[in-house]
Amino acid sequence: MRKRAHAALRAAIGLAAILSLASAAEPEKITGTVKSVDTSESQVSLITGRGHALRVMVIHVKPGCRIEVDGVAGSMTSLRRGQVVEITYRNEPHPYTAESIATVPSAGPK
């Protein structure tokens, strides 16, 4: 009986460790083109997709999110429509909550 209790305890500790690791996992990354910036809602709309199946993702910009434009620290007001940005995000507390946003060099219009 005691052995069983110990085994259950070990399993619970193991599970908790796995869950804790999962929540501390590396943030995910996505790259796309800025479609719009809404400072009042702290949101950035991003054009992404595969082939001609394009999608617009709404990214939540949390307080303290690091923003870099051309390598220089900035804010949401530094972001412009048409910029290609790499965003690191986590899906908490909202889906696609940005931790950092940085512009990526890309050829623009003539």
Add this chain to the structure above:
Amino acid sequence: MRGPAIVCVAALASACIPPREPGTPLSGLTQAQRTRFEAGRVEFQHVFVPETGLGPLFNADSCAECHEDPVAGGPGDEVEVHVASFDPATGFCDPLVERGGPVIQQAATPALQSALGIDREPIPSGVIGTAGRSTPDILGFGLLDAVPDAAILALADPDDRNGDGISGRPNHFFDGRVGRFGRKALVPSLREFNAGAFVVEQGITTPETPTEESIGGQPIPAGVDPAAEPELTGEAFALADDFVRFLAPPDPRPPSRAARQGRSTFARIGCTGCHLPALKTGNSPVKALRYRTVRAYTDLLLHDMGPELADMCLGNALPSEFRTEPLMGVRLSTSFLHDGRAKSLEEAVLLHGGEASRAKHRFEALTTKEREALLAFLRSL
């Protein structure tokens, strides 16, 4: 003495090899790859119905419904509708995703018709660029996919530093990667193009494109799309992708004397400034695609084609910019240019503008015999 004799025998032997028919696989595939090619053809020709995932908006019920003539993977007579909105002040191109763009599907399943009373996706209102997009052949596109980005970038001359009046530049996808597929060279890879096409053209979701297109930006009404996502398995998609990747470019027809003269004229009047005769592939896990010469007659770059042909922007491509259309297999087409407006090769040449104006004027100045020779060359490709 033996060396030249061997060369002559080899030359005669190669001259006797009949040209491959369109729709055949690349030479040099392994048996396993040929097996996947044949299985992939079945997926390419598979006809979807609403119960297996078709729609609710779509342009075709199979890949081969459009890429059909004379074989699966060939050109077709369908002309699609694409839209985008260009802001000249900022240069920003909005593909109108939130209003159903950039591809506006031309058919709807019965369930969607009943739910919303529409038989196609509505075209967004307002100031937009609307474009027709004809169905090209996709033969040899695996080889185009294997051309390194660096080779495309090396051909770019956006500021026309060599002064030839031609200033090609690459397009870039929304994540900044170099594009090459599609009439505006938006899409970086063949796999992405194919994955996108399943959902955009047929409404078939795949593990790589797991969400359906919207209905003019609005969600799909409940109960209209009964099939569970993804509607195509990853393996079925991979087979279809391999079929397209392994399709050989059609061998040119043996050139007549006139066609040989026309090939020289094609270069002399400047057509090869954009329609570059050959590209080289780079390294590839597929031996049949590795370090090959592909006689595609394209540079995969964007060029300004003038205001008469301008329609919509896409990515960095301005409304008047189009990727140089590959000419391999052009003899299989019955209409030409990005929207099929030209009904003959000669008409297509004469509709060129912008950076191609100089070459077009030289074409106009050719004698009738020279023109015929040039067109005979194109009809041999």
